[in-house]
Structures are given as structure tokens and as C-alpha cells.
Amino acid sequence: MQDPVFVQRAFSRIADRYVLTNHVLSMGTDILWRRKVARLVKEFEPKRILDLATGSGDLAAEILKKIPSVTIIGADFCQPMLAHARKRGLENLIVADGLELPFEDGAFDVVTVAFGLRNMADWAAAVREMARVLVPGGRLVILDFSIPPGILRRPYRIYLHKGLPFMAGLLTGQKDAYAYLSESIERFPSGEGMCDLLRENGFRSATADPLSFGIASVYVGER
DSSP, X not given: OOOHHHXXXXXXXXXXXXXXXXXXXXXXXXXXXXXXXXXHHHHTOOXXXXXXXXXXXXXXXXXXXXXXXXXXXXXXXXXXXXXHHHHTTOOOEEEOBTTXXXXXXXXXXXXXEESOGGGSSOHHHHHHHHHXXXXXXXXXXXXXXXXXXXXXXXHHHHIIIIIHHHHHHHHHSOHHHHHHHHHHHHHSOOTHHHHHHHHTTTOSEEEEEEEGGGTXXXXXXXX
16 A cells, blocks of 8 residues: 555655656557546436546546536545646635545545555555445546556566656656656556456445456445
């Protein structure tokens, strides 16, 4: 699990270059991943969405493009990241801890979390809290990195632990923050491991959809 103090400080330090760095490191693929998630969320016809660990608001903004009438609240425990979300025109933003959300039971139809669950101090507790704030039958949609299988696994790991921190260090001056990112991706459950985590913590079903040959994955849990 993660050290919340380190994570908060790390994201505060990289907030100003976070979006640009993500686009460069993924060669723009992260934009396509978020668009896929937004299309998926639209199929659920939600009225109220919580975008947890919203960061700079990239996913929340993409969802609003697809569903302009929806009420979406962006929550993050890093205030400097939320400042960038506000610059994107997002209004319903709140500083909140994913392990102790300030919302009533069943407050949302969908909870989304992109590249954020991995950074929380207790994954199981965070998943249970997300389940709590969903209506019965509501969906949790997680977008995060994963380790690809097969012949891509070794070269991807080399990039993850060598190339990514080096390039990110040049772009942000914060190489250590991205070294942490690489390590967190290695430890984070993926595929059936993530589906098991959801099923064991408040969700009756869970599916995994690998993206870009397994570099990232979308998980959907139904409460």
C-alpha cells in the first residue's frame, strides 16, 4: 500500500506539468483511454457521478463532453491538482480522502477513478468506500495501468523502470515521483486480481478490459 503523505507531496510537486507529462509519456494514448471510459459511462445513463482522484480533471471533463446534463463531482486529496481542474472549467470540486468520503450512502449512480486507486493507502478499504456511496446496481469504473502479458512484458518493464522516470525527470524535474509511479504499477493488482478485489469488497460482479495490449485496463464493478 502507499504512503499518503509521500503521494500527496509528490503530486503537489508535479501538478503544474502533470497533464503534459502524461501525454508525452503515453504518446497521447491516455487521451484515447479516457475517451473510451467516457463512452462506457454514457451507456450507464447516470444522473450523478463521482470522479474520485480527479486530479487535473481530465476524465471528468471528458465525461462532461459526452454527457453534458450529468452532475459530476470531482474529488481529490491534493489541492494543487484541483486548482488545475478548475482551470478546465470544472466547478463541483472537493478536497476529500478516498478512504473517508464525505457523501451519504447511495449518493451516486457511477463512481469513476482514473489512475488513482493505485495511490490510495488501502485499496480494499477504498473500494468498500466507493461501493458505499453507489446506489444498488451502480457501477464503479476504474482506469489504470497494468503489466502487459507475453512478449511485451519485459520491454515494457524496462521502459517503466528506466525510460519513464528518466523522461519524466527531464519534463518535471521530479524523477523520484515517477520512480514511485513505476513501483506502484508493479505492485497494483490487474486482470483477475483486480476483479477479485472488487468482488471481495462490495461488488457482485466485475470485468476487466485490457487496453493497448494490456498497458492499461478498464475495470467495471456492479454494486
